[in-house]
Every structure is written in C-alpha cells, then in structure tokens.
Amino acid sequence: MEDKESIKNIWQTIQEETERRVKAEPVLASFFHTTVLEHSSFSSAVADLIANDLGSTSVQPMMLISVIKDAINSSDEILAATVIDLIAAKEKDPSCRYLSEPLLFFKGFKSLQSHRVASWLWQNSRHTLAHYFQSRTSEVYGVDIHPAAKLGKGIMIDHGTGVVIGETSVVEDNVSIFQGVTLGGTGKDIGDRHPKVREGVLLSASSTILGNVEIGRNAKIAAGSVVLNDVREGTTVAGVPAREVGKSEGNVPADEIDHLIEKEN
Numbered sequence: 001m002e003d004k005e006s007i008k009n010i011w012q013t014i015q016e017e018t019e020r021r022v023k024a025e026p027v028l029a030s031f032f033h034t035t036v037l038e039h040s041s042f043s044s045a046v047a048d049l050i051a052n053d054l055g056s057t058s059v060q061p062m063m064l065i066s067v068i069k070d071a072i073n074s075s076d077e078i079l080a081a082t083v084i085d086l087i088a089a090k091e092k093d094p095s096c097r098y099l100s101e102p103l104l105f106f107k108g109f110k111s112l113q114s115h116r117v118a119s120w121l122w123q124n125s126r127h128t129l130a131h132y133f134q135s136r137t138s139e140v141y142g143v144d145i146h147p148a149a150k151l152g153k154g155i156m157i158d159h160g161t162g163v164v165i166g167e168t169s170v171v172e173d174n175v176s177i178f179q180g181v182t183l184g185g186t187g188k189d190i191g192d193r194h195p196k197v198r199e200g201v202l203l204s205a206s207s208t209i210l211g212n213v214e215i216g217r218n219a220k221i222a223a224g225s226v227v228l229n230d231v232r233e234g235t236t237v238a239g240v241p242a243r244e245v246g247k248s249e250g251n252v253p254a255d256e257i258d259h260l261i262e263k264e265n
C-alpha cells in the first residue's frame with residue numbers, strides 16, 4: 001500500500017516534470033498550470049482532470065469535483081490504488097517516460113480512475129450517478145466499465161479504446177489490458193456471467209473473453225482470441241476459439257513488455 005509520504009514524493013515528481021514541460025512547450029503552459037501546477041495535491045489534480053473531461057452542459061465539472069473528492073476521501077484505498085495504477089502505467093508501457101504522462105494524457109489511466117469513483121458510488125447505492133460516470137467515461141475515453149465490476153490495483157489499460165468490462169467481471173491486481181478487450185457475457189446466462197481474471201494476466205489487443213470463465217494467474221491471452229473456457233494458470237492461449245499454445249514459464253505476462261519494444265540494431 002502506498003503511504004502518504006510516497007504519494008507526496010510522487011506528486012512532487014509530477015510537479016517538477018510539469019514545470020519543465022511548461023518551459024519546453026509554452027503553447028501548453030496554461031493547460032499545465034490548470035491541470036497540475038495550480039493544485040496543492042495529487043488527489044486534487046486527479047479530481048479536476050477527470051471532472052473537466054466528464055462534465056457536460058448540464059452537469060458542471062465543479063459538481064463532479066466534489067463527488068470525486070468525496071470518493072477519494074472516503075478511505076485511503078482509492079488514492080493508493082490510483083498511485084499504484086500510475087506507477088504500473090509508467091513501468092509497463094515502454095513509451096511512457098514520465099509519471100505525469102498517464103495523468104495528463106492516457107485515457108486508459110483516466111478511465112480506470114473514473115471507474116473507481118463509479119464503483120464507490122455504486123457501493124453507496126448511488127446507481128444513477130454511477131451510470132453517469134460510466135456513460136461519460138465511455139463517450140469521452142472509449143472505455144465502458146460497468147460500475148459493479150470489481151477491479152484491483154496496478155492495472156494498466158493501454159490505449160483504452162474499445163475496452164468493455166461487464167457487470168460481474170473481476171479483474172485482480174497487476175493485469176494488463178490492451179485496446180479492444182471485451183470481458184462479456186455469452187448472452188446465455190444470467191446472474192454471475194462475466195470473466196474472472198486473476199493476477200498478472202496479459203489480455204492482448206482485441207481479445208474477447210466470454211462467460212463466467214476463470215483466466216488463471218499469469219496467463220497470456222493472444223491478440224484477437226475468443227476465449228470461451230477457463231484458462232490454466234501460466235499458459236498462453238490463442239485463436240478462435242482459443243486453444244493452449246504455450247506456457248509463460250514463471251514470468252508475469254502483465255509485466256512483460258518485450259512484444260512492444262522495437263529492437264534496436
């Protein structure tokens with residue numbers, strides 16, 4: 001769990017990076033001031049960014065800021081999860097060089113933080129406002145997560161576009177999710193009908209996982225697969241329908257980034 005001191009240090013790093021960015025790109029100076037430099041804390045910046053993205057003509061960002069702050073202040077867990085997500089985005093995405101980047105620019109990271117607020121609202125029986133967050137997150141970031149879905153921490157949603165996560169899904173800690181991933185129902189079941197994704201799993205681009213199936217710890221789901229059955233811990237599956245094609249040999253696929261790095265000669 002991230003303690004107050006480390007959150008403070010991360011916030012300081014983000015502010016220092018942003019100050020350097022103002023000098024490097026004056027066109028965005030006002031943007032950097034309103035999003036980061038005018039804020040006294042990390043939580044205040046997160047609340048402001050998400051509220052401004054998700055506000056609309058009929059729901060002013062100021063009203064959303066106060067809801068997001070209520071969620072963040074309700075316990076230490078939400079803010080700690082946000083910080084762990086930020087670190088995960090920075091460490092797992094080789095194109096991400098600064099801690100400030102996911103906060104300012106990555107819709108996968110921002111959609112996850114919006115979901116954390118929607119999930120808190122859902123648990124407090126404010127279902128309508130939770131659905132507002134879900135729907136605006138889908139419109140603005142292209143990521144549609146039902147507020148009742150249970151997501152752990154240290155999750156990286158890379159690119160975000162087209163990710164759909166259904167109501168009874170569970171995604172444990174340290175899972176990497178690429179664009180176009182669906183965790184959906186088969187349409188044949190009611191009740192608990194969505195996938196359960198265990199720790200360390202890699203869900204590659206455009207993979208579709210349907211039904212109340214279990215994706216075992218450290219499994220890899222190849223790009224474009226359609227998964228209809230349980231996947232054993234530490235295995236790779238590929239194809240339509242997905243079949244076992246390999247093993248992850250003790251590695252944590254969600255942390256592996258080799259497939260994204262262009263090899264230097």
Ligand SMILES: CC(C)(COP(=O)(O)OP(=O)(O)OC[C@H]1O[C@@H](n2cnc3c(N)ncnc32)[C@H](O)[C@@H]1OP(=O)(O)O)[C@@H](O)C(=O)NCCC(=O)NCCS
Pocket residue numbers: 178203204205206220221222223224225236238239245246247248259260
């Ligand atoms: C699955 C993946 C992670 C590789 O995992 P791996 O355990 O190293 O698997 P391998 O590369 O050894 O492949 C094992 C077999 O599955 C096949 N395979 C791999 N990916 C596949 C896919 N997406 N669809 C169908 N078959 C696939 C390979 O051709 C190989 O078949 P073979 O044994 O007949 O030669 C990788 O292929 C993949 O899909 N990466 C996608 C990452 C991504 O989403 N990137 C988006 C960045 S924007």
